[in-house]
Amino acid sequence: MKTDLLSIILAVGIASVLVKTFLASRSPLNRIPGPWYARFTDLPGAMASMSRQQVQYYHKLHQQYGPYVRVGPRNVFVSDIDSFRIIHKIGGNFLKADYYHYFGPTEAGEPPYGLFQMTDPKDHAQRRKLLGRGFTATSLRAEWEDMVRQKVVDAIVGMKTEAASKGVVDIRRWWMCMASDVVSKVMFGKSFDALKEGKDSQEDPWFELVQITNRSSFLAMQFPLLYNIMRYVPIINRASMFHAHEAMMSKGDAAVQNSKAAADGDNANIFAKVRQQTENDDSLTKLDIQVEAGSFMIAGTDTTSNTLTYLVWAVLSRPDLQSALEDEVSALGEGFTDSQLEKLPLLHAVIEETLRLYGAAPTPLPRIVPPGGARLGGYDIPAGTEVATQSFTMHRDPKIFDDPERYDVERWLPGGSCTISPAAKAAFTPFGAGSRVCIGQHLAYMELRFGAALFFRECRGAKLDASTTPESMEMRNLVLIEPKGKVCNIVL
Numbered sequence: 001m002k003t004d005l006l007s008i009i010l011a012v013g014i015a016s017v018l019v020k021t022f023l024a025s026r027s028p029l030n031r032i033p034g035p036w037y038a039r040f041t042d043l044p045g046a047m048a049s050m051s052r053q054q055v056q057y058y059h060k061l062h063q064q065y066g067p068y069v070r071v072g073p074r075n076v077f078v079s080d081i082d083s084f085r086i087i088h089k090i091g092g093n094f095l096k097a098d099y100y101h102y103f104g105p106t107e108a109g110e111p112p113y114g115l116f117q118m119t120d121p122k123d124h125a126q127r128r129k130l131l132g133r134g135f136t137a138t139s140l141r142a143e144w145e146d147m148v149r150q151k152v153v154d155a156i157v158g159m160k161t162e163a164a165s166k167g168v169v170d171i172r173r174w175w176m177c178m179a180s181d182v183v184s185k186v187m188f189g190k191s192f193d194a195l196k197e198g199k200d201s202q203e204d205p206w207f208e209l210v211q212i213t214n215r216s217s218f219l220a221m222q223f224p225l226l227y228n229i230m231r232y233v234p235i236i237n238r239a240s241m242f243h244a245h246e247a248m249m250s251k252g253d254a255a256v257q258n259s260k261a262a263a264d265g266d267n268a269n270i271f272a273k274v275r276q277q278t279e280n281d282d283s284l285t286k287l288d289i290q291v292e293a294g295s296f297m298i299a300g301t302d303t304t305s306n307t308l309t310y311l312v313w314a315v316l317s318r319p320d321l322q323s324a325l326e327d328e329v330s331a332l333g334e335g336f337t338d339s340q341l342e343k344l345p346l347l348h349a350v351i352e353e354t355l356r357l358y359g360a361a362p363t364p365l366p367r368i369v370p371p372g373g374a375r376l377g378g379y380d381i382p383a384g385t386e387v388a389t390q391s392f393t394m395h396r397d398p399k400i401f402d403d404p405e406r407y408d409v410e411r412w413l414p415g416g417s418c419t420i421s422p423a424a425k426a427a428f429t430p431f432g433a434g435s436r437v438c439i440g441q442h443l444a445y446m447e448l449r450f451g452a453a454l455f456f457r458e459c460r461g462a463k464l465d466a467s468t469t470p471e472s473m474e475m476r477n478l479v480l481i482e483p484k485g486k487v488c489n490i491v492l
């Protein structure tokens, strides 16, 4: 009996290997270069992601095999600018892959989906039109500029106070508190007040929820069988990773309440303001608001704070650049505005160069090849294949950016020694591209501008602490990047 069962298992195993080998030998993707195992599995990519080396793994494959790399049986990576344009074209039909269903506050992979998670173009266009009104540069300046500025001021006061008492301060933690308070105010109508206590990710349940949700979603996406087994096994399923989604959704109640507030009231959130602009359009349900509020918190906290952390680190690592930037922002009068900051050439150059090398989401953006297939870079790619681009590689292409690994603000300065080319402008996509480009980019820029300007004005002469080294700041990434050492300590 035992022998029979073993024989059956063995036969099924051999048959599945044979079927896979047969299918692999006939795939039109075989013409695309890539490692031998990619014909059978994309597991090495998943493993690299789980060990927080996602973008580095795919970047190495690009360096070895070129701009088109087959990374799995039905997965291709592309870093060629012409194909990038085709894949991310506005109104194009390369839709987001189901991968995105996993990145939100709902139970991993399950609807209802927020803007970020949506794959259906009609649902997405409708939601984007509605929420997009609140995220234009003009609307953000009118509604939230004072609030953003005040949160940055509070973060810097917190940094100074902590540095005075401890001798050293982790700026990443303060930028996380700042970004969390900004996005929670916009989405919930009331800040989570992380800045009040300078709580870090270990202490604050909200930060922890975001981290746990990201990890559990990734596990569910890459290893659904394992995730589902764990989810239904008593004792294991009590672990916080299976309940972070519920906790996050329940936080969304405040967003629902404040969506009914008067648009100019103290507690009005973006939903209240959008309702006013659309003459009380009530098309967003209670659940939609909960999902969007949680989803924007996930998308808008670690992104801005990690970028700002890398910005300060990159500048403090270059004393000449630091004093030039300190001079530029110190020359501003009191009460300067975001539109004045936007015109400062060095500040602009520092932000763009930071986004090029250390933008927080340089990750693969997977899309599905539409019915009828596509011809990319001379390769015929069948419908249903997943094609992904990643700005990590595009931003480090030596054909597009001179000496790409070098942090060099000159490339963004008018008349700088290596001024940016049109190809580089097209490849520069820290916020993605096309109809799925980051809806929060103007808010992020406003936070980056106020954050950098006020920091280098108020903290002249700041230095990196000895514990902050190129090694501790090495990028780790699972969807978003973060420093390997988790902190960025400085002395003031």
Ligand code: HEM
Binding pocket: 115, 116, 117, 128, 183, 295, 296, 297, 299, 300, 301, 303, 304, 307, 359, 360, 361, 365, 366, 429, 430, 431, 432, 433, 435, 436, 437, 438, 439, 440, 441, 443, 444
């Ligand atoms: C430096 C900061 C940020 C970076 C580098 C960044 C990066 C990105 C990227 C690359 C995408 C495109 C994803 C894709 O196409 O697959 C994206 C989309 C998105 N981002 Fe951001 N982001 C930042 C800040 C923010 C902020 C502050 C918010 C909101 C408060 C936000 C909300 C979103 C949302 C909702 C989407 C989905 C848009 C859609 O599909 O229509 N992001 N972001």
